Amino acid sequence: MTSGKPTLRDVANQAGVSPMTASNALHGKAGVKESTRAKVLAAAKKLDYRINLTASMLKSGRSNIIHIIVNEFDSPFYSKLTQALSHEITSRGLTPFIEQTQYSPDAAEHALTSNPFSGQLFDGEILHATGLGTNLPLAKLNGGRPLVLLDACEETPTVDAVNFPNEEGERAAMQYLIAQGCRNIAIVGHTFVPRAELAHAQNAFALRLRGACAALLDAGLPYDETMVFEGGCSDDGITAGHAIAERIMAARRADCGAGAGAGDRETGTAGTADFNNVSGEITGKSIETTDKIPAIAFDGVCCANDFAAFGVIRGLADYGIHVPQDVKVIGFDGVTSGTYTTPSLSTIQVDLDQLAKFAVDMIVERIERGEVNGNSSNAGNSNDAGTVLPPSRATIGYQLVERESTTAII
Amino acid sequence: MTSGKPTLRDVANQAGVSPMTASNALHGKAGVKESTRAKVLAAAKKLDYRINLTASMLKSGRSNIIHIIVNEFDSPFYSKLTQALSHEITSRGLTPFIEQTQYSPDAAEHALTSNPFSGQLFDGEILHATGLGTNLPLAKLNGGRPLVLLDACEETPTVDAVNFPNEEGERAAMQYLIAQGCRNIAIVGHTFVPRAELAHAQNAFALRLRGACAALLDAGLPYDETMVFEGGCSDDGITAGHAIAERIMAARRADCGAGAGAGDRETGTAGTADFNNVSGEITGKSIETTDKIPAIAFDGVCCANDFAAFGVIRGLADYGIHVPQDVKVIGFDGVTSGTYTTPSLSTIQVDLDQLAKFAVDMIVERIERGEVNGNSSNAGNSNDAGTVLPPSRATIGYQLVERESTTAII
DNA sequence: CTGAAAGCGCTAACAG
DNA sequence: CTGTTAGCGCTTTCAG
Numbered sequence: 001m002t003s004g005k006p007t008l009r010d011v012a013n014q015a016g017v018s019p020m021t022a023s024n025a026l027h028g029k030a031g032v033k034e035s036t037r038a039k040v041l042a043a044a045k046k047l048d049y050r051i052n053l054t055a056s057m058l059k060s061g062r063s064n065i066i067h068i069i070v071n072e073f074d075s076p077f078y079s080k081l082t083q084a085l086s087h088e089i090t091s092r093g094l095t096p097f098i099e100q101t102q103y104s105p106d107a108a109e110h111a112l113t114s115n116p117f118s119g120q121l122f123d124g125e126i127l128h129a130t131g132l133g134t135n136l137p138l139a140k141l142n143g144g145r146p147l148v149l150l151d152a153c154e155e156t157p158t159v160d161a162v163n164f165p166n167e168e169g170e171r172a173a174m175q176y177l178i179a180q181g182c183r184n185i186a187i188v189g190h191t192f193v194p195r196a197e198l199a200h201a202q203n204a205f206a207l208r209l210r211g212a213c214a215a216l217l218d219a220g221l222p223y224d225e226t227m228v229f230e231g232g233c234s235d236d237g238i239t240a241g242h243a244i245a246e247r248i249m250a251a252r253r254a255d256c257g258a259g260a261g262a263g264d265r266e267t268g269t270a271g272t273a274d275f276n277n278v279s280g281e282i283t284g285k286s287i288e289t290t291d292k293i294p295a296i297a298f299d300g301v302c303c304a305n306d307f308a309a310f311g312v313i314r315g316l317a318d319y320g321i322h323v324p325q326d327v328k329v330i331g332f333d334g335v336t337s338g339t340y341t342t343p344s345l346s347t348i349q350v351d352l353d354q355l356a357k358f359a360v361d362m363i364v365e366r367i368e369r370g371e372v373n374g375n376s377s378n379a380g381n382s383n384d385a386g387t388v389l390p391p392s393r394a395t396i397g398y399q400l401v402e403r404e405s406t407t408a409i410i
Numbered sequence: 411m412t413s414g415k416p417t418l419r420d421v422a423n424q425a426g427v428s429p430m431t432a433s434n435a436l437h438g439k440a441g442v443k444e445s446t447r448a449k450v451l452a453a454a455k456k457l458d459y460r461i462n463l464t465a466s467m468l469k470s471g472r473s474n475i476i477h478i479i480v481n482e483f484d485s486p487f488y489s490k491l492t493q494a495l496s497h498e499i500t501s502r503g504l505t506p507f508i509e510q511t512q513y514s515p516d517a518a519e520h521a522l523t524s525n526p527f528s529g530q531l532f533d534g535e536i537l538h539a540t541g542l543g544t545n546l547p548l549a550k551l552n553g554g555r556p557l558v559l560l561d562a563c564e565e566t567p568t569v570d571a572v573n574f575p576n577e578e579g580e581r582a583a584m585q586y587l588i589a590q591g592c593r594n595i596a597i598v599g600h601t602f603v604p605r606a607e608l609a610h611a612q613n614a615f616a617l618r619l620r621g622a623c624a625a626l627l628d629a630g631l632p633y634d635e636t637m638v639f640e641g642g643c644s645d646d647g648i649t650a651g652h653a654i655a656e657r658i659m660a661a662r663r664a665d666c667g668a669g670a671g672a673g674d675r676e677t678g679t680a681g682t683a684d685f686n687n688v689s690g691e692i693t694g695k696s697i698e699t700t701d702k703i704p705a706i707a708f709d710g711v712c713c714a715n716d717f718a719a720f721g722v723i724r725g726l727a728d729y730g731i732h733v734p735q736d737v738k739v740i741g742f743d744g745v746t747s748g749t750y751t752t753p754s755l756s757t758i759q760v761d762l763d764q765l766a767k768f769a770v771d772m773i774v775e776r777i778e779r780g781e782v783n784g785n786s787s788n789a790g791n792s793n794d795a796g797t798v799l800p801p802s803r804a805t806i807g808y809q810l811v812e813r814e815s816t817t818a819i820i
Numbered sequence: 821c822t823g824a825a826a827g828c829g830c831t832a833a834c835a836g
Numbered sequence: 837c838t839g840t841t842a843g844c845g846c847t848t849t850c851a852g
Contacts, residue, residue, distance in 0.1 A: 050530065052828085054467045054473075055829035058830075097507060114460075120463065234749075310750050342753075418846065430822075434847095443822090464846090465847085466845080467828095826847100835838100836840090
């Protein structure tokens with residue numbers, strides 16, 4: 001046709017072949033004579049032909065689109081995760097489709113089920129599961145399409161999963177803080193869980209808490225509820241930072257009688273109040289002061305993620321407490337901004353590129369076995385036909401990165 | 411059919427109506443008897459029917475998907491922009507599809523042209539144009555689908571555009587710094603452009619430079635190449651910060667003969683070196699020192715964006731220069747992390763929610779007029795048929811936000 | 821208010 | 837190696 005976008009038929013006519021041959025030629029399928037292929041490609045180029053993926057998808061049932069579901073875009077962790085996944089998917093000739101749930105489990109469930117795109121458009125899905133209810137019947141939810149869970153921490157995953165080195169990583173972080181001389185270390189990331197119950201930890205932050213606890217006990221240091229604060233994002237971190245600062249202030253008051261008020265956040269004078277450096281061997285804990293704030297001379301904070309760590313540093317600064325001079329802080333994740341904040345942030349850097357590779361490998365394997373859109377109709381290109389691959393599982397690596405926030409003051 | 415996913419026909423059969431009636435009922439079209447609609451909805455629910463968007467798109471030529479193209483995900487600005495656009499699009503019942511170009515103009519052009527999804531799948535596109543070559547034949551590039559350019563700053567846009575308050579905003583930032591008592595203010599964001607040539611500024615950063623320059627001249631302060639540094643991201647910002655710090659150090663040496671070396675970044679002792687506060691009326695500039703570094707006692711830095719501002723603060727800290735004690739720093743954009751960094755960042759906060767509203771309004775208007783997929787075949791639901799809407803244009807608002815990085819030290 | 825017919829553009833399956 | 841046939845699931849069009 002002369003008007004509108006050129007179709008495959010137009011290309012075929014132009015090249016003097018059938019639509020089918022044109023299709024095969026364009027897709028680089030074997031079994032097309034070179035001269036024929038050349039004719040077709042020339043025709044396509046001349047007409048500026050662009051395949052109609054909509055039609056292609058309808059017929060073939062494949063879209064080559066991988067659905068990525070994360071909590072939000074505007075967070076240092078998720079923006080990095082998204083970028084890593086996106087890059088890996090693109091580099092394999094697939095297309096990423098990214099959706100955010102704004103931390104709503106309902107939205108996540110919707111994204112996997114009711115959303116019509118999910119229902120029939122995507123070849124596979126990658127879900128960062130934190131915050132999703134435990135043990136949802138996930139394999140059912142998404143209609144049997146390939147699904148990879150990130151950091152879901154289920155004991156017996158029913159679907160493919162890539163996990164973070166939660167326990168080992170946080171243990172390493174805490175050990176490092178102890179090696180740096182810290183003795184009163186706050187933990188930020190999860191509400192307090194008694195040591196005994198830590199065995200049942202089923203989510204990322206609880207596992208990190210378990211790792212931190214283990215390192216404390218190994219070192220003969222106490223683990224109790226006065227040192228544990230909730231905190232998964234910067235706001236929580238600020239709140240935790242304030243609470244930690246108040247305990248430090250209480251300890252200072254108890255110690256030497258010198259008092260000082262908190263600075264004001266937006267117009268404050270952070271940086272002018274000068275306290276004595278209290279790091280080192282002071283271990284005076286839990287001295288109840290008159291205003292009920294436990295007096296603890298914290299000298300370190302072990303955070304469950306970098307996002308919260310930034311908040312902790314901010315919250316401490318609101319009280320004129322400096323990192324690393326007064327308190328050392330370590331995060332977890334290794335987000336990009338940790339390299340250029342002031343102080344730069346020591347962290348457990350996880351390998352998100354590796355995570356992306358694992359996750360996409362898992363999906364691609366299932367796609368190639370034909371486990372797309374519910375039917376495991378093996379297209380005959382695989383060895384053991386009909387059987388569905390059992391869920392696989394991987395854990396990514398980590399690296400302790402030392403930056404200013406835990407630097408020894410010389 | 412009993413096996414496979416239920417189709418519209420299955421629903422129609424179950425409800426005892428024709429597929430067409432089922433379709434109309436499900437889409438909430440007027441002219442379906444309530445009892446009939448109820449029957450259809452019940453049938454759909456019973457069968458767990460999910461529309462096949464692929465088929466729907468093929469037939470109707472509409473996808474309700476809006477394509478968003480940005481430079482990258484893992485940057486404080488783009489992650490916030492993406493989130494704002496995504497939210498606005500979702501709230502209107504449309505679906506965002508986000509793509510990153512990694513700052514490659516080729517990738518951006520590809521996203522708009524060769525990419526088969528762009529060709530036929532998307533109903534409209536939103537492109538953050540910074541870095542794209544000037545005056546590309548954009549309207550042609552995307553085949554006539556609705557396209558909105560963000561911050562493209564073309565004098566005569568050929569397509570819809572939403573711009574940032576670049577010149578006014580940066581002018582306000584600089585005026586504020588001057589009002590705070592700064593007299594030697596560095597500008598970070600764009601290579602130096604002589605005052606006369608600033609009239610031709612055609613991109614966001616050049617316009618911001620123009621605004622900063624105007625404020626300087628208004629205040630009777632000089633504007634020359636010793637005070638202007640390139641910098642659009644944190645790395646550039648760090649480099650600029652180092653250069654600025656070196657000039658400050660040179661000035662200090664020239665002033666009082668006291669020297670100090672730079673701290674080391676990863677293991678350094680930032681925060682221990684204590685210099686005199688040099689803010690205030692010192693205006694000794696351009697004193698050439700022996701090692702060729704101009705001696706300038708900078709007391710303020712006006713940055714073209716927050717991302718670079720973080721880098722500047724970091725770069726200054728590498729030399730033991732503190733913000734805001736020694737130098738005040740202001741950014742531009744109002745990224746989320748500026749609220750929780752230490753120091754928190756003063757900035758020109760732009761209204762990205764407003765931007766998202768404007769952009770989506772423009773797209774939706776064109777979609778509803780039928781300007782989708784090249785054909786402006788007016789579906790009769792609009793007033794003036796056939797005519798194509800002329801390009802529209804909007805500029806978003808801003809707000810000066812004072813935080814710690816420009817706080818007066820009392 | 822409801823239904824029948826036709827076909828969007830492509831590709832799986834098979835036939836030559 | 838190439839072509840023919842049929843139809844994916846929906847919606848536009850037009851007739852009841």
